[in-house]
Amino acid sequence: MKKTIVAASAAGLAALALYPVLIPNPYYIHLFETILIYAILLFGLDIVVGYTGQVSLGHAGLFGIGSYVTGVVVFKLSLPFWLAIPASVAGAALFGAVLALPALRVTGPYLAMVTLAFGTIIQILINEMTFLTEGPMGIKIAKPLVFGQKLSEVQYYYMVAVLMVISLVVVHRILKSNLGRAFEALRDSPIASDCMGVSVYRYKVYAFIISAGFAGLAGSLYAYSEEYISPNTYNFELTILFLLAVIMGGRKTRSGALIGALIVVMLPSLLADIELFRKIAVAAAVLGVIGAALAVARKRSTLRGVLVPLIATIGMAAFSFKLENIVDWRLTIFGLMTLFVVYYLQDGIVGYVQSLFGRAPSHTKSLADGSGAEPFPRAQGGAAGSILLNAEQILMQFGGLKALNQVNLNVMQGAVHGLIGPNGSGKSTMMNVLTGIYRPTAGKVSFGGVVISGSTPSQIALGGVARTFQNVQLFGEMTATENVLVGLHNTFKSTMLDVMLHTPRYKREERAARERAASILEFVGLSAMANEEARNLPYGKQRLLEIGRALGLSPRLLLLDEPAAGLTAPDIKELMAIIRKIRDHGITIILIEHHMDVVMALSDTVTVLDFGQKICEGAPATVQCDPRVIEAYLGGGGEEHGGTKAPMAH
Numbered sequence: 001m002k003k004t005i006v007a008a009s010a011a012g013l014a015a016l017a018l019y020p021v022l023i024p025n026p027y028y029i030h031l032f033e034t035i036l037i038y039a040i041l042l043f044g045l046d047i048v049v050g051y052t053g054q055v056s057l058g059h060a061g062l063f064g065i066g067s068y069v070t071g072v073v074v075f076k077l078s079l080p081f082w083l084a085i086p087a088s089v090a091g092a093a094l095f096g097a098v099l100a101l102p103a104l105r106v107t108g109p110y111l112a113m114v115t116l117a118f119g120t121i122i123q124i125l126i127n128e129m130t131f132l133t134e135g136p137m138g139i140k141i142a143k144p145l146v147f148g149q150k151l152s153e154v155q156y157y158y159m160v161a162v163l164m165v166i167s168l169v170v171v172h173r174i175l176k177s178n179l180g181r182a183f184e185a186l187r188d189s190p191i192a193s194d195c196m197g198v199s200v201y202r203y204k205v206y207a208f209i210i211s212a213g214f215a216g217l218a219g220s221l222y223a224y225s226e227e228y229i230s231p232n233t234y235n236f237e238l239t240i241l242f243l244l245a246v247i248m249g250g251r252k253t254r255s256g257a258l259i260g261a262l263i264v265v266m267l268p269s270l271l272a273d274i275e276l277f278r279k280i281a282v283a284a285a286v287l288g289v290i291g292a293a294l295a296v297a298r299k300r301s302t303l304r305g306v307l308v309p310l311i312a313t314i315g316m317a318a319f320s321f322k323l324e325n326i327v328d329w330r331l332t333i334f335g336l337m338t339l340f341v342v343y344y345l346q347d348g349i350v351g352y353v354q355s356l357f358g359r360a361p362s363h364t365k366s367l368a369d370g371s372g373a374e375p376f377p378r379a380q381g382g383a384a385g386s387i388l389l390n391a392e393q394i395l396m397q398f399g400g401l402k403a404l405n406q407v408n409l410n411v412m413q414g415a416v417h418g419l420i421g422p423n424g425s426g427k428s429t430m431m432n433v434l435t436g437i438y439r440p441t442a443g444k445v446s447f448g449g450v451v452i453s454g455s456t457p458s459q460i461a462l463g464g465v466a467r468t469f470q471n472v473q474l475f476g477e478m479t480a481t482e483n484v485l486v487g488l489h490n491t492f493k494s495t496m497l498d499v500m501l502h503t504p505r506y507k508r509e510e511r512a513a514r515e516r517a518a519s520i521l522e523f524v525g526l527s528a529m530a531n532e533e534a535r536n537l538p539y540g541k542q543r544l545l546e547i548g549r550a551l552g553l554s555p556r557l558l559l560l561d562e563p564a565a566g567l568t569a570p571d572i573k574e575l576m577a578i579i580r581k582i583r584d585h586g587i588t589i590i591l592i593e594h595h596m597d598v599v600m601a602l603s604d605t606v607t608v609l610d611f612g613q614k615i616c617e618g619a620p621a622t623v624q625c626d627p628r629v630i631e632a633y634l635g636g637g638g639e640e641h642g643g644t645k646a647p648m649a650h
Ligand SMILES: Nc1ncnc2c1ncn2[C@@H]1O[C@H](COP(=O)(O)OP(=O)(O)OP(=O)(O)O)[C@@H](O)[C@H]1O
Pocket: 398, 401, 403, 421, 422, 423, 424, 425, 426, 427, 428, 429, 430, 470
């Protein structure tokens, strides 16, 4: 695996170096240079689109800012390229931060519209600010001067190639680091990210800034490459083209960005020549037949599943020989191809090829050995028996509904505190109030003597409160190890520079985190599934992984929201053993559970809620026999509440 990557990288570098020698035609050198420039932008766009899962239709605008910062500082101030290029990166990054603001408030189609408006405004501004940008006239700039010598087309090609390789390495390092894991985590579950101490707010802004920085670099290089820039270039079509390139090539891979860039740069030229188009259509049909045969043979698809793409590719090849002139059909064919890719190749070309050969999309790092590393330190602070968490007079109102009504809760250091009640009694609401997801309408929560109500979920998480969710909230596309590594995010002190340069500090932290992750997985019995994507784990194991991820925070308090829900009897036994082990490590636990046998066996104290009010509290044996509790459960509709057994049944 590693050997294949080294061989592919060496071949890629050799191809980059030899291209101008083998194909000295300046037109083709310029074309390839454009592909490399677009690839730089797509590396960055993939951070936002592929990793954080946000839609950005503003990247043509950021690309334009990159070009125009260079254009203006060269044209007006005669700055050298080594100042103009960083200025473009910084300028675009600044606007990236501006673009991130709407992303913090809206998602999906709304974000698409806002970012689209951003791109349009940038284009209009470039057009209108003639005093700076020369407006529709555009700006002419020459190739960079190095030691007083203007770079030739080939020399400039090498400069772009080197910057593309550096960008690729930097982006790859960022995305494989704790930063990249944070980006992916906020895509899969923003709420879980926040509760792991990974602030969605902060990392969305980081993603947009980094992504915009690469758009700025690409824009600057493009300005030097074309030697002329005008506002028309940075239009709506370009932004759509960028987005399609990421999707077509395959998100979350650098090779996908390169293939995407190749396609979008080459496609207009390919669709301009009927002879060439026929050859390509035939090649696509042949590849389609081979791909379909492979997919059926490897049982990755059925004959029915491959029928439509097969007919489409063969149909396109046949149709190409009927056509006299391709130019009128260009946009239609382009649209159909896009539709085809989006519908049938959702993981892009790279994802499709990888699935054919049965390889998981990314995740190449093998599991570190966890032996020796402590899964998590013993919880510190507070003597056993002292109050760790205190919730006072909590009122949580949703409109007219009082989901929690003047609830008091004291949780003792080192205890397992059960929280039970019929469906809708307010248990999960309490969990959300304690972890900062809900701000209580009235009342106060203190943890370790510090008031935490009003703090953000990530602040509370970093303060030592970890949780799991009633509906499992894992980061589905990430492996079990990576999920736990997100929990360990706060163990990293490395800066982005450390990540980019792979400094000893970053390497040390990454190694230590991986060792910790391995030992946590061992602790929850998931070592064998360490490299499996979370979404592919059996349900019971997913619940254990959520606990493991929460343990990554080294919490003092762990809130478990119905951890046994949906588990089989052997899984429940395993879960109970794990909860006991966690308690033995000095971690205080709040346990919401409908399985009364689990609550009664594990809890030191049990609090019972009904209709948002605390109706009883005490030792399990006492609570079980309390008439108010029996009434609440029986009055709530009988002995079962979605798997609930009435307390007195045990
Ligand atoms: N965000 C919200 N907006 C409006 N109502 C809410 C919200 N969250 C909870 N509720 C309401 O608050 C009440 C308590 O819900 P909650 O989920 O806390 O109960 P629960 O005890 O956890 O129930 P279950 O055992 O079914 O999970 C319910 O009536 C619920 O509909």
